[in-house]
Amino acid sequence: MRQLFSARRREIETCFGSVLTELLSSTHLNDSDSFIQHGDTTVLLHSVAVAFYSYKLCRRLGIRVPYRELVRGALLHDYFLYDWHKHDSEHGLHGFSHPATALANARRDTQVSATEANIIARHMFPLTPAPPANRAAWAVCLVDKICSVYETFNHNIYPELRDYIRRCRPMPADGRAAA
Numbered sequence: 001m002r003q004l005f006s007a008r009r010r011e012i013e014t015c016f017g018s019v020l021t022e023l024l025s026s027t028h029l030n031d032s033d034s035f036i037q038h039g040d041t042t043v044l045l046h047s048v049a050v051a052f053y054s055y056k057l058c059r060r061l062g063i064r065v066p067y068r069e070l071v072r073g074a075l076l077h078d079y080f081l082y083d084w085h086k087h088d089s090e091h092g093l094h095g096f097s098h099p100a101t102a103l104a105n106a107r108r109d110t111q112v113s114a115t116e117a118n119i120i121a122r123h124m125f126p127l128t129p130a131p132p133a134n135r136a137a138w139a140v141c142l143v144d145k146i147c148s149v150y151e152t153f154n155h156n157i158y159p160e161l162r163d164y165i166r167r168c169r170p171m172p173a174d175g176r177a178a179a
């Protein structure tokens with residue numbers, strides 16, 4: 001398989017891969033693969049792409065951020081766990097309400113730092129009025145918008161990231177690799 005990370009690969013895989021593996025095994029993040037985000041991209045694939053490219057952006061530009069919190073916050077930024085294309089009264093207007101839902105779900109399922117909470121809560125700025133309060137949250141806010149537009153107009157994208165998610169999924173009890 002083509003390597004995802006060309007520069008400082010081992011260090012980056014250690015951080016990005018360990019965080020993804022940990023969240024896939026300890027939270028309901030994998031359930032977000034059941035819901036479509038944009039086009040044919042699932043919420044899980046979208047979240048992994050936002051985390052990956054936010055990470056790459058900060059690394060490439062030399063932006064000093066807490067990388068582990070950046071990846072965790074980005075992976076959980078759309079942790080709302082429902083099909084937002086189905087309108088129901090329970091979730092309100094998705095664009096405005098889902099950051100708070102994602103943050104509540106994240107706090108229910110894992111420990112969330114102040115930086116991670118800000119990444120999740122503020123990622124829809126300027127649709128939601130409060131701007132990101134740290135560099136990591138700004139990076140995720142920006143990359144989320146770029147990924148969303150890309151996903152809306154393209155199909156069958158991020159093939160390396162799809163493979164990467166498969167590799168990071170916990171092995172099922174019967175020992176067969178997950179699909």
Ligand SMILES: [Fe+2]
Pocket residue numbers: 077078098099123124
């Ligand atoms: Fe979102």
Ligand SMILES: [Fe+2]
Pocket residue numbers: 046050077078144
């Ligand atoms: Fe998003």
